[in-house]
Amino acid sequence: MRSLVILLVVLAVAFACPSQTGFKIHQKRSIQHQGREDKPLNWLEKGLVYQIYPRSFQDSDGDGVGDLKGIISRLDHFVQLGINVIWISPIFKSPMADFGYDVSDFTDIDPIFGTIQDFTDLTAAAKSKGLKLILDMVPNHSSDEHEWFIKSVNRIDPYTDYYVWLDGDAPGVPPTNWLSVFGGPAWTFNEQRGQWYLHQFVAKQPDLNYRNPLVHEEFKNILRFWLDRGTDGFRVDAVPHLYEDPAFPDELPSGNPNADPDQYDYLIHDQITWNRPETYDVMAEFRQVLQEYEDGDGQHRAMMTEAYVPLENVIQFYGNESFRMADFPFNFALINGISNCLYYCNTTTSRGYPYNGTQLRDTIVEFLDAIPSWVGPQGANWVLGNHDQRRLASRYGEALVDGMIMVQMLLPGTPVTYYGEEISMKDQFISYEDTLDPQGCQMGPDRYEKFSRDPARTPMQWDDTFNAGFSTAAETWLPMGENYPTVNVKLQKENLVSHLNIYRTMVALRQEASVLYGAYDFPIVDADAFTLTRIRTNSTSYIVVLNVGLEGRRFNLSGVTGIPEKAKVVVRSVQATSGETQIGFTINTNDFPVGAQEGLVLSFVAL
Numbered sequence: 255m256r257s258l259v260i261l262l263v264v265l266a267v268a269f270a271c272p273s274q275t276g277f278k279i280h281q282k283r284s285i286q287h288q289g290r291e292d293k294p295l296n297w298l299e300k301g302l303v304y305q306i307y308p309r310s311f312q313d314s315d316g317d318g319v320g321d322l323k324g325i326i327s328r329l330d331h332f333v334q335l336g337i338n339v340i341w342i343s344p345i346f347k348s349p350m351a352d353f354g355y356d357v358s359d360f361t362d363i364d365p366i367f368g369t370i371q372d373f374t375d376l377t378a379a380a381k382s383k384g385l386k387l388i389l390d391m392v393p394n395h396s397s398d399e400h401e402w403f404i405k406s407v408n409r410i411d412p413y414t415d416y417y418v419w420l421d422g423d424a425p426g427v428p429p430t431n432w433l434s435v436f437g438g439p440a441w442t443f444n445e446q447r448g449q450w451y452l453h454q455f456v457a458k459q460p461d462l463n464y465r466n467p468l469v470h471e472e473f474k475n476i477l478r479f480w481l482d483r484g485t486d487g488f489r490v491d492a493v494p495h496l497y498e499d500p501a502f503p504d505e506l507p508s509g510n511p512n513a514d515p516d517q518y519d520y521l522i523h524d525q526i527t528w529n530r531p532e533t534y535d536v537m538a539e540f541r542q543v544l545q546e547y548e549d550g551d552g553q554h555r556a557m558m559t560e561a562y563v564p565l566e567n568v569i570q571f572y573g574n575e576s577f578r579m580a581d582f583p584f585n586f587a588l589i590n591g592i593s594n595c596l597y598y599c600n601t602t603t604s605r606g607y608p609y610n611g612t613q614l615r616d617t618i619v620e621f622l623d624a625i626p627s628w629v630g631p632q633g634a635n636w637v638l639g640n641h642d643q644r645r646l647a648s649r650y651g652e653a654l655v656d657g658m659i660m661v662q663m664l665l666p667g668t669p670v671t672y673y674g675e676e677i678s679m680k681d682q683f684i685s686y687e688d689t690l691d692p693q694g695c696q697m698g699p700d701r702y703e704k705f706s707r708d709p710a711r712t713p714m715q716w717d718d719t720f721n722a723g724f725s726t727a728a729e730t731w732l733p734m735g736e737n738y739p740t741v742n743v744k745l746q747k748e749n750l751v752s753h754l755n756i757y758r759t760m761v762a763l764r765q766e767a768s769v770l771y772g773a774y775d776f777p778i779v780d781a782d783a784f785t786l787t788r789i790r791t792n793s794t795s796y797i798v799v800l801n802v803g804l805e806g807r808r809f810n811l812s813g814v815t816g817i818p819e820k821a822k823v824v825v826r827s828v829q830a831t832s833g834e835t836q837i838g839f840t841i842n843t844n845d846f847p848v849g850a851q852e853g854l855v856l857s858f859v860a861l
């Protein structure tokens with residue numbers, strides 16, 4: 255959703271005047287954030303996660319919607335790019351009120367995506383290509399068409415208390431003033447049961463009642479069901495919404511001038527309907543289930559949690575030294591800014607490049623510094639986009655895409671790619687008439703553009719043929735991105751200088767020992783410059799030099815620890831034209847140019 259409005263304090267931080275004092279050797283952190291070679295990395299720490307939004311990846315049966323057979327037919331894409339982990343947004347049975355995040359049967363595949371047999375085929379195909387498969391689990395709510403809800407409405411035990419039911423204060427008056435994340439009241443009256451039910455998202459997504467231990471058992475069995483079918487792990491959806499204050503108090507107004515009274519950000523949710531401590535206990539239970547399987551065959555199972563909460567709460571999802579909970583909680587800092595941004599606050603930042611060089615460094619360092627030492631930097635992760643956010647190219651601007659990918663891939667920790675990012679797909683304008691996302695629809699024609707997530711969900715652009723090779727349907731479920739004739743996988747594979755080839759090179763570099771285990775530092779950072787080194791003594795080491803400014807400039811790396819006088823250009827942004835920094839050239843590290851918004855990766859054997 256993520257499109258709600260940013261708090262003023264965030265604005266203050268994100269746009270505070272940077273110091274313009276030119277080059278500064280970053281002294282505070284004298285190198286040395288050492289990676290850990292003592293501990294073997296598991297497949298997630300070593301790998302890269304690619305998010306597939308299944309409706310938009312590949313359609314195999316011509317109905318205009320992507321499906322499992324379609325995904326199977328495209329698995330070589332991952333092999334070619336060096337990607338080892340795919341996460342698929344929900345594929346379970348669903349009336350699609352929230353496009354799969356409203357599940358009516360957690361142990362079946364929706365017919366639009368295929369069958370359980372297709373899923374089995376997908377698992378086998380993925381396995382044969384060395385790919386790990388992560389499913390998207392939605393524990394906070396089900397569809398109102400789920401059998402549990404229908405029975406709960408009818409007070410059929412044990413389902414009577416599977417959901418959050420309350421009497422209203424008076425006829426027609428909901429029990430509290432709570433608002434749905436998508437706007438409007440979070441309560442809907444059910445005539446049949448004569449009570450209100452809670453839905454933190456749309457009315458067709460009733461919240462499950464986590465005060466009921468049976469609900470926990472249901473979900474643990476659902477996890478087992480998919481683990482038994484070869485799933486390697488889960489992304490856990492909307493975690494901060496699992497619990498509500500049992501006293502059901504009203505929430506206080508936030509005072510946010512940008513939020514209308516029906517918008518989620520109008521109220522303060524912390525600890526009442528959101529971000530409650532009990533949440534962690536459920537994640538611990540889920541981890542225990544994964545552990546059962548890990549103990550069984552020695553293969554790691556992964557859990558990634560989705561929680562747009564303050565950093566200190568994000569970090570708690572790692573658990574503690576004697577009990578690792580999530581492999582990682584998603585790190586949305588490169589989307590939403592540093593930790594002051596409390597919730598889904600991309601509205602402001604999404605419309606332009608949110609960072610200067612110093613802010614970019616601080617944002618990154620804040621997360622790395624927050625990671626407990628027993629986890630280590632390899633437990634970090636870097637998300638540049640997802641199905642709830644503006645696309646990277648639309649948020650940062652196309653010119654910066656390559657540079658941001660270079661940074662993401664060279665940082666310690668797991669990069670998370672949203673489909674289409676590898677070719678720099680952009681948000682597509684979608685008219686109100688064509689809008690499908692409940693978050694957009696709920697807000698009406700005047701406000702939908704700020705809230706709809708459809709622009710970032712258009713079909714994958716494979717080639718320049720009809721519907722970009724995504725589907726043979728006359729009409730696809732969302733319109734195609736208009737730029738597909740020029741922005742597509744096929745063209746970018748053929749063209750040596752392309753986003754896709756930069757992406758592929760960067761994925762490969764991430765496998766280098768210096769990047770997996772080496773020290774990291776940010777030696778030169780100022781308003782317009784960002785640099786990141788990955789250094790391992792006597793190994794091929796790297797530096798990314800990113801000019802986030804709007805003018806070209808020259809860099810001087812002499813004095814930067816570990817960097818010799820000469821280095822080789824390995825990658826540079828597609829728009830780069832300088833004759834001095836062509837790929838493969840050896841350059842003098844004390845004087846070389848980097849164009850506006852360009853990134854450059856240099857390799858050297860560390861001193």
Ligand code: GLC
Nearest residue numbers: 255352355392455491492642
């Ligand atoms: C998560 C999902 C989002 C969905 C919501 C409700 O935030 O990422 O797409 O709408 O949960 O399930």
Ligand code: MG
Nearest residue numbers: 313315319321
């Ligand atoms: Mg289809």
